[in-house]
Amino acid sequence: MKNYLFHVGIDISKLKLDVVLVDRTTNTLEVHFVVPNNTKGLKRMLSVLKQRKVDLQRTLYCFENTGVYTFPLSCFCFENGFDYWIVPAVEIKRSKGITRGKSDKSEAKDIAYYSIRNIDKLQLSSVPEQSVQQLKLLFAEREKIKKSLLLFGSTKENSGYVPLDVYRTVEAQNKKTIKFLKASLAVIDAKMRELVKRQPKLKRQFELIKSIKGVGDNTAIYFIIATKGFEVFASARKLACYAGVAPFEYSSGSSIRGGTKVNHMADKTMKSLLQMCALSAVRHDAQLKAYYLRKQGEGKNKMLVLNNVRCKIIGRIFAVINRDSPFVDTCKFVA
Template structure:
């Protein structure tokens, strides 16, 4: 494990970055300054650290994942080849313990101290490939269009319950809007397919995931996006935790014996997609269907068994990616 001499905590907002530099030798704030969240401000971070004689090879930059506002800083660190660590905001918040008051400076300080205390958890971050960035944005737009379509299609519920002349005032406009949205949805889905076809690695991963029964096109694309081309999660168990389908024990001492259950913190989109995959798999995959029926006969809860199927699907996805070969249904060879 690399031993860093300096830790830089950065609190990110839309317009500015609060930067705190801590020297690990005395764990006191060495410097605090504020820069704008743009190219000019990012270059100022480098110039100020150079001015103070900071060795960038011995410096770790740490900041929260605040979505799109984080992207310029992560790209900057990646291009400069700085070591940087993007941490979920909830993890830093829970690591602080009891705290009173809040400011951007104190938040930056807490982020820097987090990187010092939790150095054993360090996973250096990197910017995903351009194709994955494009897929992520397109998938987000697709989800927005789907939700909008549902809203506009709900207008049809008025038909037959409101006077005909009243309903006709919006019917034509509603049909045109739905037609436009459906056409836009097809264009976005076509672009996503084209991006995957043009990237040999992503195309191979897409084909491998799709070889698993129950896993559709949208799920395969989302797995590629969420795992950044399977470069983020080291094991199927870690991905299952992220998806919110990994079971955990809940017990304490001799009196508390809670049932094993999943945690509410999860990627809800992935969890929803996996649920649809599980429902499809128990109908069309002979092995998972037999497992599902056997567990139900044993008196297991239906949702518990479906969650187990979701975990098995994640395991299969990791297996086909790791061995770089399509899924083989060995169950059909069983006598």
């Protein structure tokens, strides 16, 4: 691990960046300044750091993940070869302990000191490939359209309950809107498949994931998006934690003996997709079907067994990616 001389904490908002520089040798705040959250502001930040005689190659930049507002700073650090660390906001918040009051300057300072105290947890971030970024935006649009289809589809519930003349005032327009949304959904699906086909690496990963029974096109694409092309999760267990399907023990002393259960903090989209995969797998995959029926016969809760199947699917996905070969159904070789 690199021995950093300076730590820069950056609080990101839509229009500005609050920057705090901390000298690692003395753990003292050197300077605080504010720059616009754009290319001009990022260049000014670099200029200020140079004026302070900061060794840019021995500086760690740390900031929260604030979605799209984080992207310009991430790209700037990546293009200049700077070490940067994007940390979930909830992790920094919980690390601060009891606090009173809040300001952008104090947030930036807390982020800088977080990077010093938790340097043993450091996982340098990187910008995903352009194709993965495009897939991410397309998938987000797809989710919006699916929600819209559900909303506009609920208009049919009026049929048979309100007078026909009243319902007809919206029926035709509602059908047109739903038809347009379905057409848009088909276009987005086609664009995502085309993007995957154009990139040999993503195409190979897509084919490997699809070789697992129960996993469909959209699930395979979302796994590529969430893992940034399988670059950010070191093991299946870590991805299972992220997806919210990894079980954890809940106990304390002799009085609290809770059963193992999953945590509510999760990628809900991935968790939902894995649930559909598990339901499909226990119907069409002989091995998982036998496992599911055996565990149910032992009296295990249905949802617990399905969660185990979700974990097994994640394990299979990591296995095919790591060995770079399709999934092999061993059941068909059994005499």
